[in-house]
Amino acid sequence: MKFIGSKMINGASIFKALLKNNLVRPIELQNYDDFHKFLAIILSTNKIEKVFVNLEIPISNSIEKLAEIDVKELAILIKPSGFYNTKAKKLNDLAKAIIKDFSSFDEFMQNADFEWFLKIKGVGFDTALMLNNFLLKKPSLVINANAKKLLNILDFTFESYEEASEILSEGLDDEYFYKALNTDNLADIYMSFSASIDNLMQDHYKNKDFDELGKKVLKELR
Template sequence: MNSFDLLVALKNQGYLKTTRDPLWWPRSGTFWVIVGAILTQQTKWEKVEESMAHLESAGVDSLESLATLDLEQLSTCIKPSGFYNTKAKNLHLLAKAILETFDSFEVFCETVDREWLLAQKGIGEESADSILCYACQQEAMVVDAYTARLLEGFGYSFESYSALQEWMIEGVVSNQTKVNQLYGKEIALPALFARFHGKIVEFCKENSRGKVVNVERLGI
């Protein structure tokens, strides 16, 4: 089995099922992805949405307004997400660093790379790839605990994030022609990676008991 086989099985099962965003992550292509990538660390997405609603009520509608929001108010707004003092500091620092380095969100999306993101406080590999994939719409395949658990069900284990990510990328990139046939059109890698990750998360949430994923449902 390779990741293309996994993609086919997930698509045949009807994933993605959500219609909230074409790329799965809510409000893809906006600065809200950056906010979400920080806030979702060690918490449920529902809590992230609650926090973002508070931020919007406080007048946050851009990186600029986020960077100038009082830190104490920011902490209060994102309290539902947990670890709010640490996340507020990291989010504040990141917003300011983006504006100081790139001047705008648009320039950031066009020119930022993974190395720069990983150098920022509070940004690990998964968060960096989430921002690159869903905010910047670059070629970045996000892998996470769901990905690892799903593949564990098929007997695969990986020593590192990068090893898991490489396995996921190789199978689909080496079968790009078949991927296009599967979708009935040419699909760019940024969109493919974005939707593939979303399919995995959706499937695992619907077909897991504890940390064990029922991979038999995929029929591979």
């Protein structure tokens, strides 16, 4: 939290400004079942629907088949996602780890956590956060490049994920957000906030400057 003049800036005030200016972006992952959310987060591509079509018959929503498939064959199937050789190995390794540690995808969904993701080779910190929040629906705030950029623009200083998360998560557990988003789960608020920041920074911040809507949000905060 910080004050600029008489205004207090924290995660809650930022999110309220984004909500006020209709910058809450629908979370596309919410349209998928858990298995397809899992695939979409790992593969991270705007061509995920093409990949889903390719995987429909050989994988057929089975974590067991995903663990058993030849990595070279998997790479060909997920080629539209880009960096497909690396992603194929990551996906296959993760599927094998799920079978080894949880026996089934359902057990994985019930019992996995952020710390478990971090132990898996090839799963980075940001991906682990997304899996924990967007897939398992646990309240861990995704602090990606867009979130860090916004904090820098607002003149916050932070040296770690924990510090950045503390700034942006402050005040989000407020009845206002539960009512505004029609949810009883803090994880949903975190997901929506992350998506809204992405919307602001990707669509309204170009060439190191905000467009008119972005400037309006910034003015309201400052």
